Each structure stands twice: as C-alpha cells, then as structure tokens.
C-alpha cells in the first residue's frame with residue numbers, strides 16, 4: 680500500500696493538474712465524492728484562482744500533496760467534511776497527509792510574526808521553518824506532547840467521561856505534558872489530578888500525531904496502585920472501573936486511545 684512521505688522543506692508553489700490538494704476551512708477539509716467513496720481531489724478537479732499558491736508538503740506515490748486555506752466553490756462532487764470524520768474513511772496515507780497538512784496550516788497562521796521582536800516572518804528557503812529577517816529567530820511547526828493512559832486493576836479498566844465528549848462516550852485519562860516534566864511524571868500527575876488515583880508500572884505503548892490542533896499523543900498503560908476514584912469535576916465529570924466485557928461507547932478506531940483500549944481488552948480477555 681502507498682504511504683504518505685513528507686517533504687523535508689515544505690514550500691509554497693502553484694499546484695500542477697495531478698497534484699492532490701488538501702483544502703481546509705478550519706477543521707473541515709474538501710473531499711471529492713466518486714461513486715459514494717471519498718478521496719482528496721486533484722488540482723484539476725478544483726477551480727483555483729490562477730495565482731493561488733499552496734504549501735507543497737509531501738507526496739503519496741507519484742502524487743505531490745499541497746495544502747492551503749482558500750475559498751473553493753463546492754459542487755456535486757466537492758464538499759467540505761469534518762477532518763475527524765474524514766480520517767475514519769480515507770486511506771492511512773491520506774489520513775497521514777491530512778494530519779500533517781492541518782498542523783502545518785495552524786503553524787503558518789500562528790507564526791506570521793516573530794515572537795521575539797514582532798517583525799513579520801518569512802518562509803525558510805531550505806527547511807520547514809519560519810525565519811525572522813530582523814533578529815534571525817527560527818520557528819518550527821509546534822508540537823504539543825500529551826499523555827494518554829489505560830489504567831488497569833485486575834481485569835478492569837478505568838474509563839472517564841470528559842465534559843467535552845459526546846454523550847455516553849468514555850475514554851482514557853489524558854492531558855498535556857508540562858514544561859520540564861518527563862512523560863512518566865505527566866502520566867502520574869494527570870491521573871492523580873483528573874481521577875484521584877495513583878498508578879504504578881507505567882509502560883510506553885506507542886504514539887500518534889493528532890491535528891486538533893497540534894498534539895503528539897503518547898500512549899501508556901499503567902496499573903492501579905492506590906486511592907479512590909474522584910473525578911476532578913472540571914474536565915472529568917464521571918469515571919469508573921469497567922469490566923472489559925462490559926464496556927461503554929468508546930472512541931473511534933483511528934484514535935490512539937481506542938488502540939490502547941483494544942490492546943488492553945485483548946490482554947485481559949480470557950482466552951477462548
């Protein structure tokens with residue numbers, strides 16, 4: 680299967696006819712509908728203004744991938760859908776390209792001016808970076824690490840309902856890493872803060888870039904050590920131990936939280 684490969688030096692250029700174009704409007708991305716299937720359109724399928732320059736940031740097989748936030752006339756074949764939904768039904772390569780594209784566009788928007796001296800920044804001519812022509816400050820795309828952990832106790836797993844979740848949805852405890860903190864410290868602190876329990880045997884599971892808006896989700900598993908479940912009431916409104924054969928409504932399979940949950944289920948379920 681073809682994979683998405685990123686370009687070391689993302690840069691602006693006009694799109695050629697066959698280039699894949701990832702056109703965003705906030706969290707929505709333009710998709711091309713073909714026989715009830717969706718894919719990202721090629722430039723020739725989208726009417727551009729002739730002077731539109733897009734950010735070339737990688738390729739899938741022989742096709743370059745370009746992205747931008749520009750107004751496009753939608754029609755019967757072209758429509759804008761929420762990126763979270765789109766990532767569930769596109770190919771892994773397309774999902775990976777959209778993940779990077781969305782993060783690069785947030786970065787471009789948030790780094791138009793130098794954070795040190797306030798002058799307008801320019802695109803670097805040799806790497807994916809914004810450079811200040813006045814003071815030389817270089818700004819790379821922002822990545823915000825966050826930890827997400829499956830806590831187990833015997834054959835039960837702790838799942839929590841966050842205020843921002845859809846009704847009935849439960850997931851793992853997660854939170855951003857603080858400056859100066861190790862990942863393991865972040866795991867223990869977030870769990871203590873959000874659900875009031877202490878954990879031991881914190882083990883790395885895997886990681887995933889997540890473009891809402893620029894997270895790097897770092898997954899862990901941990902075992903319950905001490906304490907009573909006490910939701911913080913701010914982010915977490917409910918949390919409880921679930922038997923792995925009686926789980927609630929869970930996040931979609933594209934998310935790392937679901938991948939961790941599934942691996943824990945597999946480990947804890949009795950062999951058939």
Ligand SMILES: [Zn+2]
Pocket residue numbers: 793794795796797798811812813814815816
């Ligand atoms: Zn500057």
